[in-house]
Amino acid sequence: MIIVKLMGGLGNQLFQYALGRKIAYVHNVPLKLDIAWFENSELRKYRLSHFNIVADIATPEDTTRLNEKNNIRGLMSRVVGRFQPYYKRSVVRERSLHFDPNILNVSGDAFLEGY
DSSP, X not given: OEEEEOOSXXXXXXXXXXXXXXXXXXXXXOEEEEOGGGGGXXXXXXXXXXXXXXXXXXXXXXXXXXXXXXXXXXXXXXXXXXXXXXXXXXXXXXXXXXXXXXXGGOOSSEEEEOO
């Protein structure tokens, strides 16, 4: 499963979705969208519901499973992940504002976060 954390305006949402969709399609895995960021945003709203997209909304349980920050499994994943290329980790965070083609090498279950 690929989970994409959506943030920002419509352009960012479209790009984030397109990246997640491409990776999910190549690996034939489900794509889910984490839209929790919009709960605290006064200026931006989730807008992809107006389009014919192929993705489900991630539940809090889905997001917690892949983005484990507060448990021993999450700690071990972060420690081991430091020795792996960033795109091989289960939580893949944007490294810069420039597109990095290595992001397309994400495989397996992954939580993608970035613009």
